[in-house]
Amino acid sequence: MKIVDAKVVVTSPGRNFVTLKITTDEGISGLGDATLNGRELAVASYLQDHVAPLLVGIDPHRIEDTWQSLYRGAYWRRGPVTMAAIAAVDVALWDIKAKAAGLPLYQLLGGASRERVGTYGHANGQDIPELFDSIRARMAEGYPAIRIQTGIPGLKTVYGVHHSAGATAVPHQQARPVVEDWDTAAYLRHIPTVFEAVRNEFGPELPLLHDAHHRLTPIQAAQLGKDLEPYRLFWLEDCTPAEDQDGLRLVRRHTTTPLAIGEVFNSVYDYQTLVSEKLIDYVRSAVTHFGGVSPLKKLFDFAAQHQIKSAIHGPEDISPVGMAAAIHLDLAIHNFGIQEYAGYTPLTDEVFPHAYTFTDGYLHPGEAPGIGVELDEDLAAAHGYEAAYLPVNRLLDGTVHDW
Incomplete structure (x- = not known):
């Protein structure tokens, strides 16, 4: 061949x-x-x-x-x-x-290690009542775990918080980047009160996640992790820019909140210190950004030696092709942790018809040969490229900050 x-x-x-x-x-x-x-x-x-x-x-x-x-x-x-x-x-x-x-x-990767793949969904709100509504919506969809993001008093636009009721994705097609604002002190004051409210409303058993999106210094991240300990998070994600691998040593010394890192990483060398010193609990790289199935499975095998689990990045900008590959890996590896899944628009699903299924909060890759995704090239051609950018983030004085 x-x-x-x-x-x-x-x-x-x-x-x-x-x-x-x-x-x-x-x-x-x-x-x-x-x-x-x-x-x-x-x-x-x-x-x-x-x-x-x-x-x-x-x-x-x-x-x-x-x-x-x-x-x-x-x-x-x-x-x-x-x-x-x-x-x-x-x-x-x-x-x-x-x-x-x-x-x-998945059969070529060693066969199934589980019957289905657990996921987490995204809940967000400008305020607590809106956040509660979003959490209830994700629970109704069957998600067994939920990521919590919320507006910050005094800030107009915050990562992970949508502006219209029922929105399912960050506004994407923009000729120039959207500018978001940021105040770390306000964030650190507000987020523990959010998780206190969520726990009081939904109880201790619902697994909760939170994404700090690289916006904190190591000592700020350590403080947040410590402040969130009473609420027993499933994880705190991207608490500080992880290319500073030494910074995670400081965070780890000061909090027992589990840490997830790596969606912006693209090689095992980004992880060497973090994994070998057990500074994190979940590796977050995507098949699409890490070089494919081959190196990501090797990363998971490396992580397994240190009791670290997988948590493949799964936002809407990973296409159904990349998502399907992730689900096959999730089903096969032993040290699976959780799979992020935000879903797709009906039109995207038409362009990429697929065998994988999402049922009651769980994914399965299906039994079609290969990864189980096809491409409708005629429909794809009818929807050409549109200039688009991710947002940028600035402090209240105008300084560019991590997004």
């Missing part, structure tokens, strides 16, 4: 997605997700102009060799653009291999 074609499809059924489609001389095609939110065309060009020509003529079954060739052969290693491109190739090749075997991907 040989690869005869590799093409890139950029589509925007509500938000932008970059998909690689690899086709073999036996008529088997595989899909990979290369979406990098706000920088989609950079990855599309990397794939179309630099990677696709290298794929034609090679054996698609040589997944590890191809991965190493793309990673080492370019000389310039790592980085989100490179690793998203490599991820698309890796997942597309796994898709082809599993289809050729007539098996769903």
Whole structure:
């Protein structure tokens, strides 16, 4: 079997997605997700102009060799653009291999380690009553765990809090970035009162998560983790920019609140200290941004040696292709923790028809051969790329801050 074609499809059924489609001389095609939110065309060009020509003529079954060739052969290693491109190739090749075997991907990864994949959903509100309504909505959908984000008094726009009732995603298609404001002291005062209110309303058993979104210094993160200890969080996510791996030592010394890190990481080298010193409890990288199924499974095996669990990043800008690959991994690995799942618009699901299911808060990849996702290329072509950016964040004096 040989690869005869590799093409890139950029589509925007509500938000932008970059998909690689690899086709073999036996008529088997595989899909990979290369979406990098706000920088989609950079990855599309990397794939179309630099990677696709290298794929034609090679054996698609040589997944590890191809991965190493793309990673080492370019000389310039790592980085989100490179690793998203490599991820698309890796997942597309796994898709082809599993289809050729007539098996769903998880069977090639060792088979199922569980019957279904537990998820967490997103609840948010400008104030406590609105937040309670959002929590009840997620509970009604069956989510077994819920992430809590809320407005901060005195701030107009805060990460993870939507502006319209029933909104399911951060406003995405923007010609220029939305500017959000930030006040760390106000945040640190307010968030413990939010979790106190949520626990008083919903009791001690509901698993609760919170995302600080890289906005705190290590000592601020340590203070927040300590203040949240009475409310028994499932985790505190991205409490400080984790490229400062030493900073997590300080956080860990001062709080027993579990820590989740890594959605912006794209190689195992970002995790070495954090995992080997047990400074975190969950690794958060996505298949799409970490180089694919091959390296992410290796990361999970490394984490398992230190009793650290998986928690694959699963926002709306990971396409259904990337989400399906994640669910196959979730089902197969032993040290699964939880899967983020925000769902998709009906139009996105039409562009990417898929075998995976979401039922009563749990995911399953389905039994279709491969990853179980197809691409409606005609419908995708009807929804072309739209310029879009993630927001930026500024302190009240105008200084750019971490978003």
